[in-house]
Amino acid sequence: MDTNHNKSEKSFKIPGDWKEQSKQLKEKFSTLTDHDLKFEAGKEKEMLERIGNRLRKNREEVLNIIKEINLS
Template sequence: MDTNHNKGDKSFKIPGDWIEQSKQLKEKFSTLTDHDLKFEEGKEKEMLERIGNRLRKNREEVLNIIKEINLS
């Protein structure tokens, strides 16, 4: 029986050019800092938490914001 206990802890992969996306996020949300947006391979969860804490958003909201940036 395969029960996925890590459903809420899905790994997140940065789609596209993160440098460009982070610039757009900083333009849209002036409270974000370079430290908040620092991308390290394998530490995506921590980065999403920093962004979420700064913007007072949950993980799902942060992911939606990043998706919107990708679509624009």
């Protein structure tokens, strides 16, 4: 059984000012909390999982939401 199905996941780097982006995410998605959006270096994957769980979105959808916030 292969338990390393996440091996191919690319690492995520926060583009731009996360403080500003997290503010915009909270405005757009009122269910997100400060804890969900807490950024810790090296724990980006965990943060994406928290956001995904809260919004009921998969990793790719969360990444797309963050990209959209960046472009606005």
